Amino acid sequence: MKHVVIVGGGFAGLNVAKTLGNHPELRVTLLDKHNFHLFQPLLYQVAMAALNAGEIAYPLRMILSKYKNITVLKGVVKTVDPFRKTIVTDFGEITYDTLVMACGTKHHYFGHNEWEEYAPGLKTIAQAAEIRRRVMDAYENAERSVDPEEKRKLLTFVIVGGGPTGVELAGSIGEMSRHYLSKYFKNIDPTQVRIFIAHSAPRILHTFSPELSAKATEALARLGVEVLSSCKVTGINEHGVEIGEQRIEATTVLWAAGVRATSIGKTIGFETDRSGRIIVGADLSVPGHPDVFAGGDQAHFKLPGGATLPGLASVALQEGEAIGRNILNEIIGKPRIPFIYRDKGQMATIGKNTAIAERGNVRLSGLPAWIIWLSVHIYYLSGAKHRLFVLLQWGCSFFTFGHGARIVNKEWRFYPTVPEKAEPAEKEE
Numbered sequence: 001m002k003h004v005v006i007v008g009g010g011f012a013g014l015n016v017a018k019t020l021g022n023h024p025e026l027r028v029t030l031l032d033k034h035n036f037h038l039f040q041p042l043l044y045q046v047a048m049a050a051l052n053a054g055e056i057a058y059p060l061r062m063i064l065s066k067y068k069n070i071t072v073l074k075g076v077v078k079t080v081d082p083f084r085k086t087i088v089t090d091f092g093e094i095t096y097d098t099l100v101m102a103c104g105t106k107h108h109y110f111g112h113n114e115w116e117e118y119a120p121g122l123k124t125i126a127q128a129a130e131i132r133r134r135v136m137d138a139y140e141n142a143e144r145s146v147d148p149e150e151k152r153k154l155l156t157f158v159i160v161g162g163g164p165t166g167v168e169l170a171g172s173i174g175e176m177s178r179h180y181l182s183k184y185f186k187n188i189d190p191t192q193v194r195i196f197i198a199h200s201a202p203r204i205l206h207t208f209s210p211e212l213s214a215k216a217t218e219a220l221a222r223l224g225v226e227v228l229s230s231c232k233v234t235g236i237n238e239h240g241v242e243i244g245e246q247r248i249e250a251t252t253v254l255w256a257a258g259v260r261a262t263s264i265g266k267t268i269g270f271e272t273d274r275s276g277r278i279i280v281g282a283d284l285s286v287p288g289h290p291d292v293f294a295g296g297d298q299a300h301f302k303l304p305g306g307a308t309l310p311g312l313a314s315v316a317l318q319e320g321e322a323i324g325r326n327i328l329n330e331i332i333g334k335p336r337i338p339f340i341y342r343d344k345g346q347m348a349t350i351g352k353n354t355a356i357a358e359r360g361n362v363r364l365s366g367l368p369a370w371i372i373w374l375s376v377h378i379y380y381l382s383g384a385k386h387r388l389f390v391l392l393q394w395g396c397s398f399f400t401f402g403h404g405a406r407i408v409n410k411e412w413r414f415y416p417t418v419p420e421k422a423e424p425a426e427k428e429e
């Protein structure tokens with residue numbers, strides 16, 4: 001039997017595995033450093049205490065249990081020797097006939113890894129838990145503070161990056177400040193809360209049309225979020241953020257500005273782009289290594305016009321399936337099929353009842369977009385129980401604004417216990 005090894009149980013890796021599931025001629029091993037699949041698009045809801053971590057993480061073993069030919073192994077892949085067809089992991093070596101790399105991305109602090117301590121990013125459950133702790137602690141400390149300067153700093157939140165994650169975080173903090181603070185905190189005036197999005201491009205959500213981007217900016221303004229566009233963050237420390245000469249004193253700074261592919265592609269010696277993504281050919285295999293594929297956020301796939309695909313779940317899902325189909329084609333002696341991406345559009349939510357959605361020339365905002373956003377996220381969430389729980393949680397908070405997950409405790413340990421660090425700083429090109 002041919003041995004297919006898949007590294008990464010995210011959207012791409014999982015879809016490769018499902019496509020190969022129960023094939024009589026294949027033995028499949030899926031390796032991931034976690035034993036769960038994480039639904040990253042709802043991670044900000046864990047960070048903002050709207051959902052619990054267990055509601056968006058699903059054990060890989062359970063998802064794949066119905067496939068007799070698939071084994072799930074928890075472990076970290078350190079490197080790969082493509083000439084010996086061997087993977088080096090933290091628990092030993094594994095040989096393969098076909099390899100699929102789908103390790104996703106990590107945060108990128110543009111050569112300033114020292115900022116990570118003061119501005120955590122949002123990519124893992126541990127990071128979501130840390131963000132939740134910082135936001136909740138800021139409210140708790142502001143409630144008891146008698147120093148107006150200190151209170152102002154505690155009630156100032158800066159989100160660096162105006163993409164969908166930055167917007168979702170800022171919108172949630174705005175909503176929480178308006179509704180939660182006024183109800184439960186007696187010494188905080190919600191209008192004192194200041195939320196900034198510091199964004200380097202002229203407008204936030206710049207992959208959306210200017211019209212939708214403007215609507216999102218207006219919706220954010222209604223929640224008290226101020227967008228600072230075309231600005232470059234030059235410093236972040238325990239006192240706040242520096243934007244050139246301007247300084248914003250803030251206790252809570254969150255990073256939603258940059259990601260780059262995990263460095264493993266470079267470590268192996270594959271050709272990578274500036275973001276560390278492995279360059280793949282039309283069939284999603286690595287040039288010169290037809291038995292190695294890369295997909296999802298870790299792959300750099302060029303469209304016929306020259307543009308590359310964005311880091312989206314729908315891209316990872318489609319690439320995962322296409323890789324799986326090409327592996328199956330090979331077994332039956334059929335040629336590989338070039339990958340064709342079908343644009344499913346993009347969405348971002350700003351708060352309760354408000355989202356933007358765009359597909360081709362169809363542009364929606366407000367409640368209709370929010371209903372689509374909600375339906376799509378529930379549909380793609382793994383496990384019927386998770387879907388039901390999330391729907392129930394959302395239903396309750398929709399009518400009451402009372403989120404059940406707003407408890408924080410420094411001593412609690414989330415899995416993994418230590419938040420992952422950003423890639424080592426690299427000299428900017």
Ligand SMILES: Cc1cc2nc3c(=O)[nH]c(=O)nc-3n(C[C@H](O)[C@H](O)[C@H](O)COP(=O)(O)OP(=O)(O)OC[C@H]3O[C@@H](n4cnc5c(N)ncnc54)[C@H](O)[C@@H]3O)c2cc1C
Nearest residue numbers: 008010011012033040041077103104296297311312313316
């Ligand atoms: C906060 C946030 C919000 C997002 N919102 C949206 C959204 O609304 N819509 C959308 O389309 N996309 C969204 N995305 C992007 C989307 O989640 C990614 O594009 C998608 O997860 C990519 O899938 P992937 O399989 O390539 O990688 P991932 O889902 O990141 O999976 C990679 C897997 O590889 C494992 N891994 C990594 N390195 C190793 C190693 N060395 N050894 C073993 N295992 C390893 C990881 O544990 C992980 O399970 C969001 C992302 C984030 C972080």
